[in-house]
Amino acid sequence: xxxxxxxxxxxxxxxxxxxxxxxxxxxxxxxxxxxxxxxxxxxxxxxxxxxxxxxxxxxxxxxxxxxxxxxxxxxxxxxxxx
Amino acid sequence: xxxxxxxxxxxxxxxxxxxxxxxxxxxxxxxxxxxxxxxxxxxxxxxxxxxxxxxxxxxxxxxxxxxxxxxxxxxxxxxxxxxxxxxxxxxxxxxxxxxxxxxxxxxxxxxxxxxxxxxxxxxxxxxxxxxxxxxxxxxxxxxxxxxxxxxxxxxxxxxxxxxxxxxxxxxxxxxxxxxxxxxxxxxxxxxxxxxxxxxxxxxxxxxxxxxxxxxxxxxxxxxxxxxxxxxxxxxxxxxxxxxxxxxxxxxxxxxxxxxxxxxxxxxxxxxxxxxxxxxxxxxxxxxxxxxxxxxxxxxxxxxxxxxxxxxxxxxxxxxxxxxxxxxxxxxxxxxxxxxxxxxxxxxxxxxxxxxxxxxxxxxxxxxxxxxxxxxxxxxxxxxxxxxxxxxxxxxxxxxxxxxxxxxxxxxxxxxxxxxxxxxxxxxxxxxxxxxxxx
Numbered sequence: 001x002x003x004x005x006x007x008x009x010x011x012x013x014x015x016x017x018x019x020x021x022x023x024x025x026x027x028x029x030x031x032x033x034x035x036x037x038x039x040x041x042x043x044x045x046x047x048x049x050x051x052x053x054x055x056x057x058x059x060x061x062x063x064x065x066x067x068x069x070x071x072x073x074x075x076x077x078x079x080x081x082x
Numbered sequence: 083x084x085x086x087x088x089x090x091x092x093x094x095x096x097x098x099x100x101x102x103x104x105x106x107x108x109x110x111x112x113x114x115x116x117x118x119x120x121x122x123x124x125x126x127x128x129x130x131x132x133x134x135x136x137x138x139x140x141x142x143x144x145x146x147x148x149x150x151x152x153x154x155x156x157x158x159x160x161x162x163x164x165x166x167x168x169x170x171x172x173x174x175x176x177x178x179x180x181x182x183x184x185x186x187x188x189x190x191x192x193x194x195x196x197x198x199x200x201x202x203x204x205x206x207x208x209x210x211x212x213x214x215x216x217x218x219x220x221x222x223x224x225x226x227x228x229x230x231x232x233x234x235x236x237x238x239x240x241x242x243x244x245x246x247x248x249x250x251x252x253x254x255x256x257x258x259x260x261x262x263x264x265x266x267x268x269x270x271x272x273x274x275x276x277x278x279x280x281x282x283x284x285x286x287x288x289x290x291x292x293x294x295x296x297x298x299x300x301x302x303x304x305x306x307x308x309x310x311x312x313x314x315x316x317x318x319x320x321x322x323x324x325x326x327x328x329x330x331x332x333x334x335x336x337x338x339x340x341x342x343x344x345x346x347x348x349x350x351x352x353x354x355x356x357x358x359x360x361x362x363x364x365x366x367x368x369x370x371x372x373x374x375x376x377x378x379x380x381x382x383x384x385x386x387x388x389x390x391x392x393x394x395x396x397x398x399x400x401x402x403x404x405x406x407x408x409x410x411x412x413x414x415x416x417x418x419x420x421x422x423x424x425x426x427x428x429x430x431x432x433x434x435x436x437x438x439x440x441x442x443x444x445x446x447x448x449x450x451x452x453x454x455x456x457x458x459x460x461x462x463x464x465x466x467x468x469x470x471x472x473x474x475x476x477x478x479x480x481x482x483x484x485x486x487x488x489x490x491x492x493x494x495x496x497x498x499x500x501x502x503x504x505x506x507x508x509x510x511x512x513x514x515x516x517x518x519x520x
Contacts (some may be wrong), residue, residue, distance in 0.1 A: 006131065020224030021122075027225055031207045038443040041309065043442070045323075045473070047219030049120050049164070050197045050339075052468035052495075053440060056101055061179075062469065064328030067219070068162070069179060070122050 005073040023054045023066035090116040093187035098126020100191030100372025100387035102148045107391030109155035121165040121189040131222045166492040182500040189394040196373035198333035202438045203431035205305030214244040214333035230254030230328040235259040235302045237422045238335035246290040259300035270421040335422045337476045338374040344489040360393035378415030441467020455484035
């Protein structure tokens with residue numbers, strides 16, 4: 001992991017180390033990933049793409065598992081969806 | 083949206099040790115081989131981000147040796163792709179972040195690995211309560227852990243490996259709580275002498291974890307915090323204790339990923355895929371290797387993967403040469419099963435309001451009114467969310483002795499574009515969409 005790249009989480013820019021996943025970027029921004037159907041804040045559980053708790057919108061694409069996607073420069077991530 | 087169609091002599095699903103070994107062996111005899119994995123790179127969970135650089139013939143570890151062997155074998159790696167459907171015999175449909183792919187095969191090797199076992203307890207849905215392997219995976223992917231207080235709980239040898247890894251990266255390990263009893267751990271320790279490499283590994287872990295408290299007969303009772311985790315209450319050898327921490331790493335041993343074998347019609351019994359001596363399932367030309375056949379760790383996965391890769395390319399004699407090695411590794415799997423069986427007290431952790439199904443927020447009280455997995459699905463939507471019961475299924479199996487009765491495509495939530503595009507080529511049954519979003 002060398003260098004940094006910039007992504008935006010809920011519109012706020014954040015610099016993250018190159019090579020990290022979106023789930024890590026969301027954690028670095030100190031945000032939960034999604035809101036459960038009864039309104040609870042949720043973050044990653046399994047870290048390997050099976051639990052879907054870390055899902056976020058990436059570049060407008062809904063329900064992406066943040067733990068399975070590497071950050072790319074300029075990525076727009078939206079958390080908090082149900 | 084990009085689409086493509088690929089054809090392989092041998093297609094391997096899963097890029098962990100079993101899959102990598104299977105693909106490397108199949109490919110080294112010239113078979114057109116493809117290997118598909120959901121993760122951004124090969125290695126699976128145990129080798130995640132460990133297949134580093136090597137110098138000449140010197141490999142720092144098994145991971146780099148096998149991944150390098152695979153890469154030079156000419157096999158095609160398809161990472162970031164997950165198989166969602168089997169539209170017809172000999173064809174799988176896989177989806178990636180921005181496209182999909184039809185994968186055609188003559189022989190198939192299923193090396194789908196395992197996930198952690200999760201059990202509900204009050205507060206387990208709080209952010210920063212993660213699987214033990216889950217937290218390790220996050221740290222391997224860049225989550226800073228230096229100076230963070232981590233409580234490690236659950237069951238299985240993974241707990242020690244995770245604790246040692248996190249400590250090496252600067253975490254402060256509050257304690258390791260193993261639900262198994264001292265008695266079964268002692269038996270495990272004695273039996274371990276049959277596997278000298280495991281003894282060496284155990285000694286290394288003991289050294290790396292020097293000074294960290296380890297408690298047997300211990301488990302999490304509840305987790306609490308405002309926005310995220312702040313403290314965990316544990317039952318430690320009969321006494322309740324509160325521990326302030328930043329992360330709870332909690333995994334109850336491992337559960338094999340059987341969705342794809344079930345979708346393909348492979349016979350499964352007692353939670354394991356049935357295979358013959360050559361790792362072939364009850365479906366001809368479909369092989370299975372690694373954790374779905376028994377939770378035996380990396381050694382068993384490597385030998386089973388090799389046998390599957392050899393058998394899939396018609397090299398029975400070479401495959402036979404590995405049978406005794408596999409037999410030894412299988413005995414270790416049986417030892418793991420015996421040692422880390424979950425204790426009945428863990429069935430009583432949930433309060434009525436504790437969420438059991440995290441996708442659909444179905445509480446323990448609502449599930450208590452149901453009589454089976456099917457009735458729970460129909461009446462509460464338990465197991466009907468995006469994870470399709472991968473988390474709550476094994477939990478309700480333990481809590482209520484329920485058994486999932488079928489697997490329906492798509493086995494992972496898939497984009498409508500993917501399904502529509504393939505439906506243009508053939509009839510696709512979409513009558514009961516699984517894992518859809520409301």
